[in-house]
Amino acid sequence: MLTDKRPWLMAMLLVVLGAGGYVALDRSGVVDGVDGGSDGPVGITIPEEPTTRGSDEPMTTRVSVENSGTRVSVAVHTGERPWSEKLAVTLNGERIVLRRGEPAPDGSCRPEVRAVRSSLLTRLTYDRACVPDRDDETSARSGTVRASVRVDGGERVRARAALSERPNVVMIMVDDMRTDELRWMPNVRKLIGKQGVTFTNGFSGFPLCCPARASVLSGQLPHNHGVWSHQPPWGFSSFEDASTFPVWLQQSGYTTTYLGKYLNGYGREPRPGNNTGTSTQYVPPGWDRWLGSVDGGMPPGHPDDGGTYRFYDTTLNDNGFGYLPLQGEYQSRAYARLTGETLEELSGQDDPFFSYVSFTAPHHGGPRESDDPEGIVTPARPKSLWGAFDDVITEAPGADWDDPDRSDKPKILRRDLSEATLRKVLAATRQRAEALTVVDESVGRIIGTLRRTGELDDTMVLFTSDNGYFQGEQGRPQGKILPYEPSLRVPVLMRGPGIPRDEVRTDPFLSVDYASTFADLADVDPTTSVDGRSLLDVARLGDESDGDTWSRVVLTETQPTRAVQAATAAVDPVGSQTDDMLLAKISGLRTGRYLYTEHQPEPGDAKPGILVELYDVLEDPEQYDNLAIDPEYADLVDELSGVLAKARTCVGSECTEQLLPANLR
Structure with a gap:
């Protein structure tokens, strides 16, 4: 294992520019895209650099002209x-x-x-x-x-x-990735962030796979698209997919392709609006080429049976004409290969293309491996990477999270983690980094293909995650959903035509903003009401807000109470949207300075405990001190509660045009 007291310099010994135009970690550091047959662990040194090292936009007037469409x-x-x-x-x-x-x-x-x-x-x-x-x-x-x-x-x-064609778009999404895990992804930082902009305040307003992904596709908040969970009666079958951004782009002349994880339940659940059957051969509207990973729905013993979360046993729906099994091939590398083949086919055509690749990593998945910790979920990864981060990652991100007094917290946040549990979380943290290394290698190959085919300069490339993930913070060994920083925050990096190099943006980029941004880029109008904004001008020119805070309302939501979910499921087997559903169990606001939440108790809970939270995330980034119980903040709590009441029922322009009061910016 090579070491150096100056890791940002040491990284140059291990991170080299690959011949294909991507950053490959040398065999002495990490595998270069092919397993190579080695069964032993590989050592890695990663530069200790901040993930937001680019400069902010200059404080001068900037002008851009869009001359396409x-x-x-x-x-x-x-x-x-x-x-x-x-x-x-x-x-x-x-x-x-x-x-x-x-x-x-x-x-x-x-x-x-x-x-x-x-x-x-x-x-x-x-x-x-x-x-x-x-x-x-x-x-x-x-x-x-x-x-x-x-x-x-x-x-x-x-x-x-000059008059130009509309740009191509490649969207790369990963699953459950935290923003600080960009440390393990030099390709993403170098080839997208350094060549474009990094949004330091990317948020998943409902940090759970299915609701977040439905917001990305529809541009709508969960209380408008109605996907309240990743499980029946919500999930895939409850999503009305007739008007999503790929539909708008396809109708405007884009060639659209999809590869990888879709919405939870795709494959085993019925098609949207149906009560019976499966969706293993269903192709959602808007996609010219569909390779969605199915998760169940096959009869027992079917030779093509495979799953989204089986990293060496994935099956794709081959555009509604059968199946494409990837058995025996590590999923992330298979996705890189298939994406490269797709981009080769799309290159040089007259129509612009939109290509969406959705990796499962670093989400947990099988097969179960001999070094997996008990009681903690982890992703599978190539054996040549086992132990690669053991000397680099020495403690879990939440190992030093220690709230000295949790009496001001809701009941769900009052648990303590033992040293044994934190050691297991550390093992999972290392395995996630190993799985992300392969995704990062794949990103390098995708960028290399775009460069080699001559499409890179005409292509917008965006990298993000559906939601974040806990690794010990707030007393949560793992998971998401809850509206605290590790779960809410997602990486958002973008490069492409008109995007300046190596700059950061502090305006929030929300799950609902992708659809509007892509529609803006393609010069099309959404055919349904959307709750998000286009961030294209922000990416190209700079933040809307002066300073590191913002005027925009950022809403956070979760599922409703268990009682409401059960009552709704009993009435509608594919999910429904009732007045009760609009009131999430935990809803809140994230401003540039504060996190405010309101909790709904379960019916019959005689001791619901603390139901309102207020944290100053600038002064208290770990969110230890709940200011909502301090009488001095009563007026602020009342003001935030009023803003939240409007936000959690907003629709369309009511969402996009709602601004925070001046004193909350």
């Missing part, structure tokens, strides 16, 4: 503060002046204007037929659009964009 847009980031008096935008010689407090000028060819007083971002969107031709014949022939912007009478800032 049926519309042309000019987005303006006004630097240190929102524009206060007037914003003058000249597009191909035609000038429009927006004045604060006055409506946008009328006219059949006036742009649609999105400008919020508290926002540093303003966007003007023009119908392409309304964009004036320039006198310059060269510009007219090339379709180049030129914009000039003056903010409150300041210096002109110019931008231009």
Whole structure:
């Protein structure tokens, strides 16, 4: 095992640039994409660098021009503060002046204007037929659009964009990954984060696989899409999938492909809206090429039987025409291979493509391995990686989490973890890192394929997770669902056309924002109401909010109480949406400074305990001190409770336009 007191330099001995354009960890450090037949453990040294080492956006005016699709847009980031008096935008010689407090000028060819007083971002969107031709014949022939912007009478800032095709998109999702686990993923950091932006406040508002993934696809909060759990009567069968972002993109001319884990219950549960049958050959709307992993639904002894959580025994639905078994091949590497083959096929075609690959790792799964700790779930991983992180990860992330007084906590947070349990959590932490190493290797190969086929410069690549995961924090050895930092937070990194390199964003990126962002990128309008926002301008230009806090309402939800779930399940075998369902057992708000939660007791619970929490996450990042029981914070609790009451029943624009009171930003 190589060691050095300066691990960021030592990493250069082990992390090298692979010939395919990806970062491969050397055989002396970690396997380079092929098992190689070694059964012994491999040592790894990872640089001890922060996962958000990029610079924040500069405090100057930035302008971007989007010149693809049926519309042309000019987005303006006004630097240190929102524009206060007037914003003058000249597009191909035609000038429009927006004045604060006055409506946008009328006219059949006036742009649609999105400008919020508290926002540093303003966007003007023009119908392409309304964009004036320039006198310059060269510009007219090339379709180049030129914009000039003056903010409150300041210096002109110019931008231009030639007419271009809409970009491709590759979305890479992992399962249950924490943000701090980016440490074990040098490819993701180097090839996506360093080449693009990292959102430091990615949140999964309902940190559970199925509800979170339904929010990603639909752009709706759980209280609107109705997927309240990963188990019947909710889960896959309860998701209305007729209008999701792949449907919108496909209808607009994108070629869409899907590979990997879908919604929990896919395969063994009936198709959406049905009460009987299975879904092993069901292809959800919107996908041209479908390779979703099925999880059950096969008759006993079926030769293609395989599962999403069987890392060496996965079966894919082959576009509704049978099955593609991956028996004997490690799932993450099989997904990298299949994604590469798909990208090779898509490269060079006239239509843009959207390719979604959804890895199961680091979610737990089989087969059970001889070094697995008892009573703790872990992912399977190639044997050549067993023990690779033993000298690197010396304690579980939550090993030093120690709230000295838990009397101010709800009952579910009052457990203590023994040293023996923490040792098991440490073993699981190491195994998760080993499984993520293979995903990171796969990301490198995907980027390498895009580069080799000439598609990389025209492709938006986004990496994220469905939710986070506990590893000892809050007295939770494992799991998610609860609205505390390790569970809520997810990595979000993005690179692609118009995205600056090596910058960070502190505005929140929510599960419901992916659909709107992809629709914006593809120049299409969602065909149903959505609760999320496009973060495309934020990614390209900078945060909407000045500083590291934000004005946006970030809602957290969980399942309703067990009594409500049971009553609803007895009435509707595929899930339903009732007034009772809208009241989650735990719902809350995450602002830039506070986490506020409200707990609903189970009916008949005579001693429900603490039901309201308030933590100052800036002063108390471990969330030890519940300020809600302090009378000095009574007014703040009342204010947050009022904001939450509106947020947990909001729909569409009510969600996107709801802003925090000024004192909560």
